[in-house]
Amino acid sequence: MPIKLENVGIAVRDLEETIAFFTDLGLTVLGRDTVSGEWADTAVGLDGNHAKIAVLQTPDGNGQLELFEYIHPDAIETNPTLPNEIGMHRVAFSVDDIDHALAIAAKHGCHPLRGVATYGDIYKLTYLRGPSGILVMLAQKLQG
Numbered sequence: 001m002p003i004k005l006e007n008v009g010i011a012v013r014d015l016e017e018t019i020a021f022f023t024d025l026g027l028t029v030l031g032r033d034t035v036s037g038e039w040a041d042t043a044v045g046l047d048g049n050h051a052k053i054a055v056l057q058t059p060d061g062n063g064q065l066e067l068f069e070y071i072h073p074d075a076i077e078t079n080p081t082l083p084n085e086i087g088m089h090r091v092a093f094s095v096d097d098i099d100h101a102l103a104i105a106a107k108h109g110c111h112p113l114r115g116v117a118t119y120g121d122i123y124k125l126t127y128l129r130g131p132s133g134i135l136v137m138l139a140q141k142l143q144g
Contacts, residue, residue, distance in 0.1 A: 007064035009067075013069070015067055018132060020108070024104045030056065031055050032054045035050070048073060051068040054067045055067075081133075081135055090134075093138055094140070098139070102138065105128055110129055112126040118142075122142060123141055124140045
């Protein structure tokens with residue numbers, strides 16, 4: 001049975017703020033919608049499910065994020081995931097210029113958790129908190 005990753009879904013506090021962050025990093029909005037009704041209740045497993053959604057795509061066309069902001073039921077605030085917690089961990093992006101990507105993130109008030117690390121002679125990488133506390137990894141492949 002062939003299998004293909006469709007997208008990574010992330011519930012967010014503010015859809016517009018999160019779209020601005022990821023589009024500034026280079027993703028494009030493929031579509032937006034508001035979803036509700038019996039089909040949405042059944043698919044998601046929540047009664048009265050009603051959310052604003054947006055699907056964003058990476059420039060290479062291979063990766064997609066589905067962002068959703070709940071209208072009903074009320075969104076539940078949680079503590080941001082720590083790097084060593086079990087469960088959904090982070091979303092990772094390859095970038096051509098990590099310093100440029102970090103400058104864009106900084107315009108949104110998002111900064112590395114600790115700094116930029118170099119993994120051997122392979123990658124420069126960092127974790128940062130994006131909108132709604134989303135843990136985002138940025139990695140730049142080094143020449144060599």
